[in-house]
Amino acid sequence: xxAWLALVLLTAGCASQVPAPTSPAAVAQADRQRRSDxxxxxxxxxxxPLSELLSKLGKPGAVTPGPDGKTLYAFTRAMPTDPGxxxxxxxxxxxxxxxxxxxxxxxxxxxxx
Numbered sequence: 467x468x469a470w471l472a473l474v475l476l477t478a479g480c481a482s483q484v485p486a487p488t489s490p491a492a493v494a495q496a497d498r499q500r501r502s503d504x505x506x507x508x509x510x511x512x513x514x515p516l517s518e519l520l521s522k523l524g525k526p527g528a529v530t531p532g533p534d535g536k537t538l539y540a541f542t543r544a545m546p547t548d549p550g551x552x553x554x555x556x557x558x559x560x561x562x563x564x565x566x567x568x569x570x571x572x573x574x575x576x577x578x579x
Contacts, residue, residue: 501579508574511562516569519562527559535566538575 511519519539520526528540544557558579563572 501576504579505574505576508560508576511571511574514571516564516571519564519571531566536572537564537566538562539564 516539523541526539527542528538530538530540532538538561540559540561542557542559545555547553548555556578559577560579561575561577563574564570565572
């Protein structure tokens with residue numbers, strides 16, 4: 467299992483230990499906190515060599531070079547779609563920003579999760 471996916475599942479597992487919030491505001495707050503915790507956990511990749519990132523996470527779903535000397539490496543995980551609604555039950559994309567010259571991670575962006 468890929469390391470970051472294990473981290474997502476671990477984070478989700480930890481979240482399931484806490485009683486589920488009942489109000490919409492509490493649900494939104496819990497979701498913001500979970501996302502913030504996940505975002506901070508990805509900060510450990512800051513400055514890491516691209517080779518280490520690829521070794522741990524495997525082949526990215528997309529690689530997009532930018533005009534600014536940076537390249538985005540996108541890793542996406544999704545659960546199968548719900549047969550009743552046709553929508554994905556869970557989708558998470560993390561895009562790591564890598565400096566093309568130094569081949570080191572300079573940051574990340576999260577979509578979904």
